[in-house]
Amino acid sequence: MFDPITTPVDLTTTYLGLQLKNPLVVSASPLSKKVDLVRRLEDAGAAAVVLYSLFEEQITHECHELDHFLSRATETYAEALSYFPNLKRYNLEPDSYLEHLHRVKQAVGIPVIGSLNGASPGGWVEYARKIEQAGADALELNIYYLPTDRFISSGELEENYIALVRDVRAQVGIPIALKLSPFFTSLPYMAARFVDAGADGLVLFNRFYQPDIDLETPEVVPSLALSTSQDLRLPLRWIAILYGRVAADLALTAGVHSARDVLKAMMAGASVAMLASELLANGIGRLTEILADLQAWMEEYAYESIEQMRGSMSQRAVAEPSAFERANYMKALNSFDNRLP
Numbered sequence: 001m002f003d004p005i006t007t008p009v010d011l012t013t014t015y016l017g018l019q020l021k022n023p024l025v026v027s028a029s030p031l032s033k034k035v036d037l038v039r040r041l042e043d044a045g046a047a048a049v050v051l052y053s054l055f056e057e058q059i060t061h062e063c064h065e066l067d068h069f070l071s072r073a074t075e076t077y078a079e080a081l082s083y084f085p086n087l088k089r090y091n092l093e094p095d096s097y098l099e100h101l102h103r104v105k106q107a108v109g110i111p112v113i114g115s116l117n118g119a120s121p122g123g124w125v126e127y128a129r130k131i132e133q134a135g136a137d138a139l140e141l142n143i144y145y146l147p148t149d150r151f152i153s154s155g156e157l158e159e160n161y162i163a164l165v166r167d168v169r170a171q172v173g174i175p176i177a178l179k180l181s182p183f184f185t186s187l188p189y190m191a192a193r194f195v196d197a198g199a200d201g202l203v204l205f206n207r208f209y210q211p212d213i214d215l216e217t218p219e220v221v222p223s224l225a226l227s228t229s230q231d232l233r234l235p236l237r238w239i240a241i242l243y244g245r246v247a248a249d250l251a252l253t254a255g256v257h258s259a260r261d262v263l264k265a266m267m268a269g270a271s272v273a274m275l276a277s278e279l280l281a282n283g284i285g286r287l288t289e290i291l292a293d294l295q296a297w298m299e300e301y302a303y304e305s306i307e308q309m310r311g312s313m314s315q316r317a318v319a320e321p322s323a324f325e326r327a328n329y330m331k332a333l334n335s336f337d338n339r340l341p
C-alpha cells in the first residue's frame with residue numbers, strides 16, 4: 001500500500017532515452033545564454049535544459065559572408081584585410097554557440113539539449129553533427145517556416161520538412177526531437193511521418209510571435225508576449241490525441257506556469273513539461289516552487305509516480321474520447337446559451 005508519509009512520490013521520467021529526475025525541462029530561451037544561469041536552473045530543480053537556438057540564417061549568413069570576403073580577397077589582398085574584422089564577427093556566431101554549449105555541458109550535470117532552428121534542407125544541417133560533437137545529449141530541431149508564396153503547396157512543404165529531418169538524422173547519433181508548429185492540416189499523419197523519418201520525440205508546439213502595427217510611426221513591429229496558462233490548451237489537446245498513436249516521446253511547451261499545468265501535461269501523455277515564460281516573468285526559483293507543489297498534489301491525491309499518471313487523460317484512456325474532437329466544439333459554444341446578457 002502506498003503511504004505518502006513514508007514513501008516519497010517518484011517524479012522521474014524518461015525523455016529521448018534520457019533518465020530525468022523530474023518532468024520539468026527549461027525550453028529554448030535566453031535563460032540558457034549564460035553558463036551561470038544554467039547552473040542556477042539546475043540548482044532550482046530543472047531536470048534538463050534546451051539551449052536557445054542556432055538559426056539556419058546565422059549559419060548560411062556565415063557561409064555567404066565567407067564566400068563574399070574570400071572572393072574579394074583574391075582581387076586585392078590589402079583591401080581584403082580591411083574586411084577581416086567583419087568576417088571574424090560573423091564567422092564566430094555559430095562557433096561561439098558550439099563553444100557555449102560545450103561550456104554549459106561542463107558546468108552542469110543535467111542533460112543539455114542543443115537546438116537548431118531552420119526550415120530548408122542544405123549544408124547548414126552539418127551543424128547538427130557539430131552540436132553533437134560539442135557534447136549535446138540530444139538535439140531539438142525547430143522547423144519554423146512561414147509560407148507566403150501562393151505557388152508552394154502544403155504537400156511540397158511537408159516533403160521538404162521530411163527531407164530535413166532525414167538529413168539531420170543522417171548527421172547524428174544522438175536522439176532528435178522535432179519542435180512542431182500546430183498548423184498542419186493533418187497533424188497525426190505528419191507526426192507519424194516525422195517519426196518514420198527519424199524523430200525520437202515531438203515538442204508541441206512552437207509558439208509563433210506575430211508582428212504588430214505601430215499606428216503612429218507607422219511601422220510593422222516585432223511583438224513577443226509571454227504565454228499564460230490558457231496557451232496550454234492547444235498542446236494539451238494534441239498531446240492527448242497523439243499519445244499512444246506515435247512511437248515518440250511527447251514534450252509539451254507553451255503555457256506551463258504551475259504544478260497544475262505540469263500535471264495536466266503528464267495526464268495528457270507528455271513525458272516532460274517545458275517552461276520559458278514563467279521563469280522569465282517570475283524567476284528561476286519558480287522551478288523549486290512548482291516541484292514542491294507537484295509533489296504535494298501527488299501526495300494528496302495518492303499518486304505514487306509520474307509514470308502512473310502519464311496518459312491517464314489521453315484520448316485513448318478517457319471514457320469520452322470525443323471530448324477531444326469536434327463534438328466538444330458544439331458543447332463549448334452552447335455553454336454560453338444560458339449566460340446571455
Ligand SMILES: Cc1cc2nc3c(=O)[nH]c(=O)nc-3n(C[C@H](O)[C@H](O)[C@H](O)COP(=O)(O)O)c2cc1C
Nearest residue numbers: 027028029052053142207227253254255275276277
Ligand atoms: C524570449 C524567448 C526566446 C525564445 N527563444 C527560442 C529559441 O531560440 N528557440 C526555440 O525553439 N524557441 C524559443 N522560444 C520559445 C520557447 O522555447 C517556448 O517554446 C515558448 O516560449 C512556449 O513556452 P512558454 O509558454 O513556457 O513560454 C523562446 C521564447 C521566448 C519567450
